[in-house]
Amino acid sequence: MASSKRGGSRELAYLATSIGLLLAAWHAGAQFADPRIFPGPVPVFAYLGQLAASGELWFDLGATLARVVVSFAVAMLVGSVVGVALGVNPAADRLFGPWVVLFLNLPALVVIVLAYIWFGLSEAAAIGAVAFTKIPNVVVTMREGARALDPAYSEMARVFRFGRCKTLRHVVIPQLQPYLAAASRSGVSLVWKIVLVVELLGRSNGVGFQIYTAFQFFDVRAIIAWSLAFVVVMLAVETLLVQPYERTATRWRKSNV
Amino acid sequence: MSDAARLKVDIARKVFRTADGGALEAVRGVAFEADSAEFVCLVGPSGCGKTTTLRIVLGLDGEFQGAVTRPPGRMAAVFQEPRLLPWRSVGDNVRLALGDDGGADVAALLADLGLAGMEAMFPNELSLGLARRVAIARAFAVEPSLLVLDEPFVSLDDATAARMRRLLMKVWQSRPTCALMVTHNIAEAVELADRIVVLSQRPGGVRGEFAVTAPRAERNADVIAQLTRDLLARFPPQ
Numbered sequence: 001m002a003s004s005k006r007g008g009s010r011e012l013a014y015l016a017t018s019i020g021l022l023l024a025a026w027h028a029g030a031q032f033a034d035p036r037i038f039p040g041p042v043p044v045f046a047y048l049g050q051l052a053a054s055g056e057l058w059f060d061l062g063a064t065l066a067r068v069v070v071s072f073a074v075a076m077l078v079g080s081v082v083g084v085a086l087g088v089n090p091a092a093d094r095l096f097g098p099w100v101v102l103f104l105n106l107p108a109l110v111v112i113v114l115a116y117i118w119f120g121l122s123e124a125a126a127i128g129a130v131a132f133t134k135i136p137n138v139v140v141t142m143r144e145g146a147r148a149l150d151p152a153y154s155e156m157a158r159v160f161r162f163g164r165c166k167t168l169r170h171v172v173i174p175q176l177q178p179y180l181a182a183a184s185r186s187g188v189s190l191v192w193k194i195v196l197v198v199e200l201l202g203r204s205n206g207v208g209f210q211i212y213t214a215f216q217f218f219d220v221r222a223i224i225a226w227s228l229a230f231v232v233v234m235l236a237v238e239t240l241l242v243q244p245y246e247r248t249a250t251r252w253r254k255s256n257v
Numbered sequence: 258m259s260d261a262a263r264l265k266v267d268i269a270r271k272v273f274r275t276a277d278g279g280a281l282e283a284v285r286g287v288a289f290e291a292d293s294a295e296f297v298c299l300v301g302p303s304g305c306g307k308t309t310t311l312r313i314v315l316g317l318d319g320e321f322q323g324a325v326t327r328p329p330g331r332m333a334a335v336f337q338e339p340r341l342l343p344w345r346s347v348g349d350n351v352r353l354a355l356g357d358d359g360g361a362d363v364a365a366l367l368a369d370l371g372l373a374g375m376e377a378m379f380p381n382e383l384s385l386g387l388a389r390r391v392a393i394a395r396a397f398a399v400e401p402s403l404l405v406l407d408e409p410f411v412s413l414d415d416a417t418a419a420r421m422r423r424l425l426m427k428v429w430q431s432r433p434t435c436a437l438m439v440t441h442n443i444a445e446a447v448e449l450a451d452r453i454v455v456l457s458q459r460p461g462g463v464r465g466e467f468a469v470t471a472p473r474a475e476r477n478a479d480v481i482a483q484l485t486r487d488l489l490a491r492f493p494p495q
Contacts, residue, residue: 159315160354166353177344252379253381
């Protein structure tokens with residue numbers, strides 16, 4: 001325990017040095033460039049401070065984060081249900097497997113544009129489009145997970161009359177957990193990038209909208225400030241939510257003797 | 258003994274489809290009965306359909322010709338591998354089987370099986386012998402009217418297997434139930450059973466039955482050796 005703590009603080013020192021070096025290189029590089037084309041960290045963070053003080057930062061970050069959360073949840077739910085259904089039912093998989101491949105290769109941009117044309121420039125169309133782009137990835141991962149389900153445990157559950165709910169909660173989902181974790185990990189990073197695109201194309205708030213506005217004014221300082229703010233938020237989600245969840249869910253594996 | 262509480266097995270025929278489209282007849286004519294507090298062992302050469310018979314008795318395989326009547330009440334199984342949920346603790350593994358209407362006193366059962374103080378451990382932290390004891394605890398916890406055991410002591414060293422047999426007997430005698438156990442070890446069968454059903458080679462059918470009348474307390478090594486010889490004399494290996 002003590003050694004892992006020391007290892008942790010050493011990790012932290014490396015991380016701080018790494019970020020410090022990046023900022024220093026950025027600052028040094030900016031000295032040689034036109035500040036409007038490539039601003040250094042000082043003006044970018046100053047601008048970020050202004051955005052935070054005016055409240056604009058929190059409003060647009062919040063709007064984007066809400067879209068990420070909802071479309072991620074929809075994609076995970078629908079994708080898991082469809083994926084598991086295909087994984088345990090080979091006939092359905094043969095019938096609908098090609099659909100999955102088709103949708104997997106459909107560019108996100110096409111989905112977004114069609115969603116806006118068919119359903120209007122609405123919040124539902126935006127979120128639906130993002131979820132729809134992510135669903136095939138979730139389906140593929142969860143289908144793999146469902147195929148790997150061990151019949152020995154299902155038989156045990158049948159003999160001991162676990163019933164549907166108990167079997168799902170204690171037998172099926174723990175086996176799918178590594179696949180769920182893999183799908184959510186790649187899901188979060190994919191979804192937030194696509195959310196920026198739907199915001200750019202058809203929303204009037206959010207980080208994507210702000211970046212679009214900055215693009216029209218060729219305001220590089222704002223573009224970098226907004227992206228930095230959002231990357232920090234997503235890193236926080238990763239460290240504060242995803243990683244602790246994975247640690248608890250895989251606790252039983254660690255106890256291997 | 259009321260007739261309804263008996264286990265009645267009558268499997269006329271069980272055929273498996275093989276991967277290349279052929280048919281493999283695994284069982285032909287396995288019929289026997291067991292009383293509500295009787296310990297019956299199925300013995301026979303490997304591949305004679307013992308495990309297939311157990312799966313049919315447990316209702317895990319419904320595609321066969323014949324009929325199985327189970328005693329009313331719950332079933333429990335001790336599988337060849339312990340089949341504990343690795344992501345749930347020992348205590349949770351046992352309690353999950355209980356269901357809503359409760360069941361046996363789990364703490365007392367774990368203590369009887371020498372598992373006191375291990376409730377919070379995960380199955381991966383246990384040896385195979387201990388994991389098997391948890392599987393036995395889980396089976397008795399549901400207070401089954403039918404207990405099915407599929408070679409529960411296979412791949413344990415002799416001393417551990419002998420200790421496990423004594424534990425199983427202790428727990429079963431204080432909570433008697435209709436028990437059906439498969440084993441390929443004839444000495445194990447004569448030590449534990451009231452009656453032994455001997456199966457033939459594939460397709461497995463009943464060759465005959467062998468009643469073990471000696472009281473369990475008197476079944477020492479000599480008696481077990483003598484009974485094993487008697488059984489093999491009546492049913493010489495095919």
